[in-house]
Amino acid sequence: MNNEFNEKLTRCPRLGQEVIFSYCLQESGELPCPRIMHCWSHLPSLEKLLQHTLKPEQWDKFINRQTPDKISSLIEIIEAAKAKK
Amino acid sequence: MEQVKVLLEDKEIPRQWYNIMADMPTPMKPPLHPGTGQPVTPDDLAAIFPMNIIEQEVSTKRWIDIPDEVLQKYILWRPSPLYRARNFEKLLGCPVKIYYKHEGVSPAGSHKPNAAIPMAYYNKVAGTKRMTTETGAGQWGSALAMSCKMFDLACRVYMVKVSYQQKPYRRLMMNTWGAECIASPSTMTQAGRDFLAKYPDSPGSLGIAISEAIEDAVTSKEKSHYGLGSVLNHVLIYQSIIGLESQKQMQKLGIYPDVVMGCCGGGSNFAGIAMSYVCDKIHGKKVKVVGAEPSSCPTMTKGPFAYDFGDLAKTTPLLPMHTLGHDYVPAPIHAGGLRYHGMAPIVSHLVKENLIEPRAYDQLKTFDAGVKWARTEGFIPAPETNHVLAAVVDEAMRAKEEGKEKVILFNWSGHGLVDLAAYDAYLSGKLEAYELPDEEIQRALLAIKDFPKP
Ligand SMILES: Cc1ncc(COP(=O)(O)O)c(C=O)c1O
Numbered sequence: 001m002n003n004e005f006n007e008k009l010t011r012c013p014r015l016g017q018e019v020i021f022s023y024c025l026q027e028s029g030e031l032p033c034p035r036i037m038h039c040w041s042h043l044p045s046l047e048k049l050l051q052h053t054l055k056p057e058q059w060d061k062f063i064n065r066q067t068p069d070k071i072s073s074l075i076e077i078i079e080a081a082k083a084k085k
Numbered sequence: 086m087e088q089v090k091v092l093l094e095d096k097e098i099p100r101q102w103y104n105i106m107a108d109m110p111t112p113m114k115p116p117l118h119p120g121t122g123q124p125v126t127p128d129d130l131a132a133i134f135p136m137n138i139i140e141q142e143v144s145t146k147r148w149i150d151i152p153d154e155v156l157q158k159y160i161l162w163r164p165s166p167l168y169r170a171r172n173f174e175k176l177l178g179c180p181v182k183i184y185y186k187h188e189g190v191s192p193a194g195s196h197k198p199n200a201a202i203p204m205a206y207y208n209k210v211a212g213t214k215r216m217t218t219e220t221g222a223g224q225w226g227s228a229l230a231m232s233c234k235m236f237d238l239a240c241r242v243y244m245v246k247v248s249y250q251q252k253p254y255r256r257l258m259m260n261t262w263g264a265e266c267i268a269s270p271s272t273m274t275q276a277g278r279d280f281l282a283k284y285p286d287s288p289g290s291l292g293i294a295i296s297e298a299i300e301d302a303v304t305s306k307e308k309s310h311y312g313l314g315s316v317l318n319h320v321l322i323y324q325s326i327i328g329l330e331s332q333k334q335m336q337k338l339g340i341y342p343d344v345v346m347g348c349c350g351g352g353s354n355f356a357g358i359a360m361s362y363v364c365d366k367i368h369g370k371k372v373k374v375v376g377a378e379p380s381s382c383p384t385m386t387k388g389p390f391a392y393d394f395g396d397l398a399k400t401t402p403l404l405p406m407h408t409l410g411h412d413y414v415p416a417p418i419h420a421g422g423l424r425y426h427g428m429a430p431i432v433s434h435l436v437k438e439n440l441i442e443p444r445a446y447d448q449l450k451t452f453d454a455g456v457k458w459a460r461t462e463g464f465i466p467a468p469e470t471n472h473v474l475a476a477v478v479d480e481a482m483r484a485k486e487e488g489k490e491k492v493i494l495f496n497w498s499g500h501g502l503v504d505l506a507a508y509d510a511y512l513s514g515k516l517e518a519y520e521l522p523d524e525e526i527q528r529a530l531l532a533i534k535d536f537p538k539p
Contacts, residue, residue, distance in 0.1 A: 009515045011448050011468055011507060013350055013379045014291050014427070015221030015248055018510050023247060027290045029280065035427075038380065042447075069430060070316045071116035071125055074299070078132050079120065081300040084275045 010039050025053065031062050087171060091334040093164035099333070100151055103325040105360040105431060106318065107147035108367050113434045132303050133311040135211030138204065141319040149322060151203075158202045158235055162190045163326065167334035168497075172461035179481035180490045184342070185497040186331050186358060189464060193258070195499025196354040197228030197314055200323040204312045205232035215239035215309045217301045219269065219294035222248045223255025224467075224499065225314030230264030239307075240264035243271065243297045246289035254503045269294040276300050315351025316429045324357025327496055332361055335494065342372060342494035344480055348472035349376040349443070352429030358496035363440050373442065376432065377476035380445035446475040452511040454478050455501070467499035468507045 009018040014035065021040060027033035032050065040046050054062060068076065106113075115124040127139045134142070141149065151159075170183040188196040208216055216233050219242070220226030226242035233240035242264055249256060249268035259266045269289045270277040276296040280287060287293075302311040313320065328345075335341060345362045347355030355376045362372050435441040455471035457478075458464070466474060473495050484491040501508065510516050 008517075009510050011379070011510075011516065012221070013469075015245055016224055016350075016469065017222040017248055017252055017504075018507055018516070019247065023288055026287075028292060029284055029287065029290070033290075041380075068119060069116055070313075071130075072119045074133065074313075075125065075129055076119050077296050077299045078129070078303060080276070080296070081303040082132065084300060085304050 012039065031058065031065065034065060034067055089169050089171060091167040091337055093330060093333060095160045095164075097333060098156060098160060098164050099326055099329040100156070101148040101329075102151055102322045103329055103361050103364065104141075104144060104147055104149060104318075104322050105325075105356075105363060105435075106145045108364050109434070110367055110438055110440075111434075113430060116430070133299055135208055135213060135310055137207045137211055138319055141207075141322060142317060144318075144322075151326070152206060154236075155203050155206050158206075158232075159199075159326070162192065163199075164330045164334075165190050165327070167331055168462075170458075170462050173458055173477075174481075176457060176461045177478065177481045179485040180488070181481045181484050182340075182490075182492045183477060183481070184331075184335070184340075184492070184494045186327050186495075187464070188327065188354065188496060188498050189467070189470075189500035191228075193224070193228040193231055194503065195224050195228065195467060196324060196327060196357060196496070197225050197499075198232060199326055199357065200314060200320045200353060201225070201228040201232035201312070202235065203323045204320075205229070205236045205238055208310050208312075209236040209238060211310075212308055213238060213310045214307045215241065215305065216312050217241045217243070217298040217305075217309060218312045218314070219243045219245070219291060219298040220248070220255075220314075221245050221291055222252045222504075223259065226264070226266065227255045227258040227262070228314070229312050230259040230262040230266075234263045241298075241301060242266045243269040243294040243301070245269055245291060245294050246287070249289075251506075252503075258503075267297075269297050271297060273297065274300040274304075315353040316427070318429075318431060320351075320353050321356040321360065321429055321431055324353045325360050327354065327357035328359060328361040331358065331494060340492055341370075343491045344373045344375060344493045346375045346377060346473050346476050346480065346493065346495040348469050348476075348496075348498060349378045349428065349432065350469055351427060352376070352432040354496050354498040356429060356432060358494070359441065363435060366440055374440065375442045375444055375476055375480070376436075377472040378428075378443060378445050379451070379472055380447050444476055444479070446472055446479075448516055449511075451475045452508070452516065456508070456511070464497070465501045465505075465508070466497065467501045468504055470498045470501070473498070 009020060012019045024033045024036045051059060118125050118129055130139050166187050168185050168187055170185055174183050191198045216238055218229050226244060230240050242259055244256060244266050246268045256266045267273055270280040270287055270293050272278050274297040280293050299311050302309040345359050347358045349355045359374050363374055366372050436443055451471035454474035455466045458466055458474050477493055477495055480493055
């Protein structure tokens, strides 16, 4: 990746540190961070980049993703963890 | 000599925390169990929190006694000083008096220990032997590490790998306080191993670190519990000590603020300074309460933008319109897709009730305010704290435009001495808004072609 691009940082409010764009692109493993549109909204070409990067079904998944509220997501994780006991 | 600090004696520390749930003007929707669709019960959370904490999570009691054992730890730095920022006022040249609670004086450097200490204490009382948590850059992890040591609990912190590698100092603070700090994803948990098998080079994420911390607590042979550093009601209750102290300090000055402000990540320090004033407001007092949240797009600050408060029906996120723009505006986004529930439900609810006003500030504006602050008041703020500083500057300018005198009170949530890399990025222009030309998109695409695809 071109150096100038690679060196551009944004402050990640979730981690509390600076990250490069490619971190946000694959933050959730399969999908970009749910906040990517927000944190990199100063990139006018962001949508183009994401649409190029993600397969159509990924793009659909990405824009339709609903993150649950905190308690619900904790319970989901608890249930998954109990299953590993 | 002009008075700059208002200090309380140790014996003047508040003896109770305040719980806004007792004064909510309208009921909040209970969280639902994702499996059953039924309201969550205390038992659903019992695998990760001890019952004494769960009771506080669901409590509607207005006042909760602070145990002596917790007060004994709080007074290592509490009551925290209330300052008047006379130098910053002079720089701004606006008709405002600016007061702030200095939460950077805690051993970990932020407000986080206000919650970590009672959390460790209640776990100790409940017979917990060890605590687990996740952390990004380490503010919360370091606060919990210190607090666990105070109550002789073991502590394991799953730190997102990218932070573990790039932020050694908070990791070393955790180690110094006797905690184990593990880079996540790790091989310590099934969740971590599964993730690593799929994505061996992953830099980690908070999501996977939370899964690891919870799995560790749930499956441990030793009695273990998990601690969360923001968002939940009990955390907000513990942080209420900030606002309660400030009320005593402002009373000594014979002043009541016109505006109370804080920065909002998960909402805990903001709620900490704000809730006792929101209570006054509910009971008829005239006070404006403002929460400052991050945004990267300068145009956002002009509108009633409330992305992190995004579960509010009345504030349609403006963001997708800005970002997706001209040729593709997918309806589901406006219908709620891409929302990220990072904000405390109590704070979101109070925004909906018009008791709190959210404002968003882009990162350049926040660092600009933070640097101005450091160059006048001396203390270097945490980058998170810079959000409220941007809001204070904004409010001061509004006062000037309106020709009104105002008293502003805000929470200075932490110092930035372990975050100087962020200032380096700002001062060297690496955080600047940046337009991506087509050829760079192509290069970027090439560079990420091997990223995981579902
Ligand atoms: C100094 C400081 N201020 C504010 C925040 C935001 O968190 P919260 O909204 O829970 O106070 C953080 C989070 O790490 C922090 O470290």
